[in-house]
Amino acid sequence: MVKVITYGTYDMLHYGHIRLLERAKALGDYLIVGVTSDDYDKTRGKINNQQPLMERIAAVEATGIADEIIVEEYEGQKIDDIRRLGVDIFTVGSDWKGYFDYLNEYCKVIYLPRTEGVSSSEVRAERRKLRIGLVGTAVFRTKFINESKYVNGVDIAGIFATHRGDEPEVQDLFYTDKYAELLERVDAVYIISKPEKHYKHTKQALEAGKHVLCESPIAYTREECQELYALATEKNLILMDAIKTAYSTAYERLLLMAKGGKIGKVVSVDAVCTSLRDGISIEGTDLSKKWNSMCGWAPAAMLPVFQIFGTDYKAKVFYTKFQDKKENIDAFTKIDFVYPSGVATVKVAKGAKAEGELVIAGTKGYIYVPAPWWKTDYFEVRYENAEENKRFFYQLDGEGIRYEIVAFAKAVESGRNMSYVSEHISEAIAGVIEDFNDRKDMIELE
Numbered sequence: 001m002v003k004v005i006t007y008g009t010y011d012m013l014h015y016g017h018i019r020l021l022e023r024a025k026a027l028g029d030y031l032i033v034g035v036t037s038d039d040y041d042k043t044r045g046k047i048n049n050q051q052p053l054m055e056r057i058a059a060v061e062a063t064g065i066a067d068e069i070i071v072e073e074y075e076g077q078k079i080d081d082i083r084r085l086g087v088d089i090f091t092v093g094s095d096w097k098g099y100f101d102y103l104n105e106y107c108k109v110i111y112l113p114r115t116e117g118v119s120s121s122e123v124r125a126e127r128r129k130l131r132i133g134l135v136g137t138a139v140f141r142t143k144f145i146n147e148s149k150y151v152n153g154v155d156i157a158g159i160f161a162t163h164r165g166d167e168p169e170v171q172d173l174f175y176t177d178k179y180a181e182l183l184e185r186v187d188a189v190y191i192i193s194k195p196e197k198h199y200k201h202t203k204q205a206l207e208a209g210k211h212v213l214c215e216s217p218i219a220y221t222r223e224e225c226q227e228l229y230a231l232a233t234e235k236n237l238i239l240m241d242a243i244k245t246a247y248s249t250a251y252e253r254l255l256l257m258a259k260g261g262k263i264g265k266v267v268s269v270d271a272v273c274t275s276l277r278d279g280i281s282i283e284g285t286d287l288s289k290k291w292n293s294m295c296g297w298a299p300a301a302m303l304p305v306f307q308i309f310g311t312d313y314k315a316k317v318f319y320t321k322f323q324d325k326k327e328n329i330d331a332f333t334k335i336d337f338v339y340p341s342g343v344a345t346v347k348v349a350k351g352a353k354a355e356g357e358l359v360i361a362g363t364k365g366y367i368y369v370p371a372p373w374w375k376t377d378y379f380e381v382r383y384e385n386a387e388e389n390k391r392f393f394y395q396l397d398g399e400g401i402r403y404e405i406v407a408f409a410k411a412v413e414s415g416r417n418m419s420y421v422s423e424h425i426s427e428a429i430a431g432v433i434e435d436f437n438d439r440k441d442m443i444e445l446e
């Protein structure tokens with residue numbers, strides 16, 4: 001019996017795939033099809049699959065051509081499969097010509113001519129693109145523009161801001177200083193205006209029937225935040241809190257480990273986020289244009305606290321050193337949260353520097369994420385007995401922004417909220433910012 005193996009993603013199965021499978025089968029008596037796992041595709045930079053693994057497997061199965069289906073999960077697996085399954089022939093389309101010659105050592109390698117004129121990328125591209133408008137001038141908008149280029153099916157359609165800005169990335173985009181004009185041309189907006197304007201900009205967009213991805217905090221008060229989510233629900237629109245860290249694979253995994261009991265019961269979470277780059281402490285800086293440390297960093301720093309302990313804390317205290325109290329600019333803020341079974345500390349600063357690490361302590365061990373933890377691809381689970389320590393690495397593309405855009409686009413397309421930051425966490429974040437602005441529970445440092 002001649003065993004043949006072939007691999008692919010088989011997203012939105014098309015006749016090019018079917019023709020390949022038929023010809024692969026004809027090369028022998030038994031056909032094994034390896035379908036790539038979602039994680040493996042993510043690490044290869046294929047982040048735009050429309051269908052999850054199970055659906056792609058079901059589609060290949062439904063062709064009735066494969067005798068066996070396996071999942072391809074890691075780099076180098078092919079050699080393993082070929083040996084283990086006693087494969088005689090490895091085959092793929094000619095788009096891979098030469099790439100798999102190294103497998104000749106283990107079996108025969110055959111490249112089959114690719115069917116002209118069809119590919120999953122084209123099938124995906126035929127769907128109308130999601131037109132996203134940018135609102136505001138925050139510096140990280142250029143990262144968003146660049147990351148959006150990796151995501152199929154989205155298009156940056158223009159900018160609304162008081163001025164266009166000097167970055168080369170924005171020069172060719174449609175620009176307007178009238179919000180209504182931008183809203184007319186887009187399906188959705190990404191809001192990066194100053195935090196005090198988030199509520200107004202989000203509300204206006206939702207009222208105009210546009211989906212919203214908004215930098216955290218979405219509003220300056222808990223009540224306003226709730227109102228916006230209710231409005232989005234009423235209008236069947238997607239409203240997502242843009243905390244990119246939530247979309248980093250390493251962060252997602254360490255969260256699951258912490259919640260899954262890997263370090264016992266969690267007793268404390270300590271998250272530090274600082275940077276001096278924004279220059280708020282430089283003499284003569286126009287602070288009215290700056291985000292304070294709380295809005296710039298605290299939403300990301302509070303994310304692990306709320307995702308692990310929940311949002312129902314018993315007490316909290318801010319320790320704040322203001323740079324300019326009138327402009328509400330804090331150079332440094334530490335927040336202590338007290339929960340029934342644990343405590344958490346968040347330290348954020350734009351006018352002070354500290355090690356930007358995350359430590360989650362439990363009754364059996366702890367999770368350590370080195371700086372800068374909010375865009376990490378690596379963490380360690382550590383125990384008393386160091387021999388049991390484990391290190392974990394995960395691919396991170398575009399600091400999480402790329403995956404965040406994918407989640408947003410998929411949510412808009414499917415009408416289901418796919419945010420990794422749940423509504424009650426967004427609301428709790430807005431609530432903390434509200435208390436900070438009201439100087440509630442605050443001890444001021446000189």
Ligand code: CTP
Nearest residue numbers: 008009010016020092093114115118119120121
């Ligand atoms: N294939 C083919 N003819 C096509 C498209 C794909 O013969 N028109 C083959 C590929 O060479 C590969 C297999 O089908 O051996 C699975 O391809 P996959 O990577 O899933 O599909 P593509 O349509 O090429 O996907 P994409 O556009 O996302 O790269």
